[in-house]
Amino acid sequence: MSAYPRAECRVCGRDSALNADEQVRPHKGRTGTGLLVSGRCPGSGRPPKGEPPCDEDCGRKAGRMCWPEVYDPALPHASAYVCYDPEHQAEAAAWVKSKTGHEGVFVGRQAVARV
Structure with missing residues (x-):
């Protein structure tokens, strides 16, 4: 079980951990989303989907x-x-x-x- 609450990234849809400030933790983009897989997803550090x-x-x-x-x-x-x-x-x-x-x-x- 993760020590961090989880939510869906608003950009790539990845199930991601949230920081203490309830923002999506930094993560890489996913294949097939049109995002750079080697770079950080633009949803990193932003509120989760639905917020x-x-x-x-x-x-x-x-x-x-x-x-x-x-x-x-x-x-x-x-x-x-x-x-x-x-x-x-x-x-x-x-x-x-x-x-x-x-x-x-x-x-x-x-x-x-x-x-």
Whole structure:
């Protein structure tokens, strides 16, 4: 039995151990995934599949991906902060859809600034 919890890598689908910070441990890409087998998988160090794609270590936060855009307690709601990476934003939009049934809407940081 492994000392580390395990989860599926969001990029290559490999069953991988998680670090103490709940990020996928570094691992090599898998044959047949189009990833370099000799190099590190780009899913290394990122949240596992099924979790929002960005975390505190991802980079500068651009805003959030959510639905609905304005919170309504009568509707299912999901929201995740996202960085400027378009791939991460697409992953976050899909994650919101998996939780609410609606594609996520991007709300930039300037739009959520407190007045």
